[in-house]
Amino acid sequence: MLVRSGVQQLIAIGPVLHEYRTQFLSKEVKSSFYKTTEEALDKISWEEFNREVILIKGARLFQFERIVARLQRRIHGTRMEIDLDKMAHNLNYFKSRLNPGVKVMVMVKAFAYGSGSEEVANLLQYHRVDYLGVAYTDEGVDLRKNQISLPIMVMNPTEESFPLLLTNRLEPTLYSIGLLKSLIEFLQGQSCIVHLELETGMHRLGLEKDDLEEIIALLKANPNISVASIFSHLAGADESKHDTYSQVQFESFQNGYKKITAALRIQPIRHILNSSGILRLPNLQMDMVRLGIGLYGVNPTSDSNDQLQPVATLKTVISQIKKLKAGQSVGYGRRGQPDSDMTLATIAIGYADGFSRSFSRGAGRVMVAGKRVPVVGNVCMDMTMIDITGINVHEGDDVIIFGEGMPIQEVAASINTIPYEILTNTSERVKRVFFAGSY
Numbered sequence: 001m002l003v004r005s006g007v008q009q010l011i012a013i014g015p016v017l018h019e020y021r022t023q024f025l026s027k028e029v030k031s032s033f034y035k036t037t038e039e040a041l042d043k044i045s046w047e048e049f050n051r052e053v054i055l056i057k058g059a060r061l062f063q064f065e066r067i068v069a070r071l072q073r074r075i076h077g078t079r080m081e082i083d084l085d086k087m088a089h090n091l092n093y094f095k096s097r098l099n100p101g102v103k104v105m106v107m108v109k110a111f112a113y114g115s116g117s118e119e120v121a122n123l124l125q126y127h128r129v130d131y132l133g134v135a136y137t138d139e140g141v142d143l144r145k146n147q148i149s150l151p152i153m154v155m156n157p158t159e160e161s162f163p164l165l166l167t168n169r170l171e172p173t174l175y176s177i178g179l180l181k182s183l184i185e186f187l188q189g190q191s192c193i194v195h196l197e198l199e200t201g202m203h204r205l206g207l208e209k210d211d212l213e214e215i216i217a218l219l220k221a222n223p224n225i226s227v228a229s230i231f232s233h234l235a236g237a238d239e240s241k242h243d244t245y246s247q248v249q250f251e252s253f254q255n256g257y258k259k260i261t262a263a264l265r266i267q268p269i270r271h272i273l274n275s276s277g278i279l280r281l282p283n284l285q286m287d288m289v290r291l292g293i294g295l296y297g298v299n300p301t302s303d304s305n306d307q308l309q310p311v312a313t314l315k316t317v318i319s320q321i322k323k324l325k326a327g328q329s330v331g332y333g334r335r336g337q338p339d340s341d342m343t344l345a346t347i348a349i350g351y352a353d354g355f356s357r358s359f360s361r362g363a364g365r366v367m368v369a370g371k372r373v374p375v376v377g378n379v380c381m382d383m384t385m386i387d388i389t390g391i392n393v394h395e396g397d398d399v400i401i402f403g404e405g406m407p408i409q410e411v412a413a414s415i416n417t418i419p420y421e422i423l424t425n426t427s428e429r430v431k432r433v434f435f436a437g438s439y
């Protein structure tokens, strides 16, 4: 039965099962037998479990909750908790703001804004979004390795990455004549789906008005290249003071779109809106929108919005608590100099985890037992000291860096940056733990 169900390992605990251990003769299922829970806790090398689904089952008297606690001890520490139900809620909220038939591309660049591309892309595939967008080819290749079959647009492909693009069915964005020419050269008649990005005022990547004649001529001569979409990007969709500029960008986009499509007699998808645009400029939806940070429950505009639910919480733990006397110093460079007695906690996160050194010396606050407390001294590579004077907490307790009760907007503002940077800075060594109930 174990073999049939694809179980790869059996850990059996208890005197009865232990008795039968010599009769368990499966080559497919790795097995180990322990007389007591105690013995199992002692002898199992817990560090070996990796990317596995573990079913724990047994009568109360075996106290298997001790095993659960032991397994969790490995996860706990510094981790980013991602609530996939809230993510699905945010996706549906954005969809509810779209006119019927408008498609959704979700941007999952930069490790899905730090949240873990594989799991996020899986959720998006389950919810049938129309497109995924990534910045670079390798990000798309990773998604394909994880069985993501949705169409994927790559915003910034390089010539060197063309072979990988093709073998992984990734769709490059063409933003210059040079890039189109080298693609033509590379393809030698093979077919390829592409996207055209028009420069309308962001001044980042994009085809200039003056490039269009030549682009049209090249595409006419190379019918193996088909244009799935034409898009542009707004520079100030998040702020009303740029609304006139956004409108000018939109009109410039429409002119470019008309010129290309009339000449080639095609009708590719049109898109220009990011998350802020979806919230603030619904008239510019056209055929598709590109949802980014909004999926993670962060509202990038200054308008209030109580519909979005923050998805990510970055947590760490207190490694040690110590009492400090006035006059003693804390950390490197002795930059923490409390002027009265202090209870100090060392927490298991530093700048190598993405907790910026700019949070040093009181600039940053973290949340302990529901209270905001300041960073003392300089943030170290893997650890940080905080002032917990007067707060009743213990070693091993959780500390929230951002997320639940600690809005990422506030955290970002404290070091003059934006939530995008805080989210994507969280290093990949920080474990992502995913929660999902209903999806």
Ligand SMILES: *Cc1c(COP(=O)(O)O)cnc(C)c1O
Pocket: 107, 155, 233, 273, 274, 275, 276, 290, 291, 292, 293, 294, 300
């Ligand atoms: C990142 C990106 C988006 C998504 O932006 P958000 O502000 O996160 O919604 C959309 N379009 C392009 C071209 C992007 O680079």
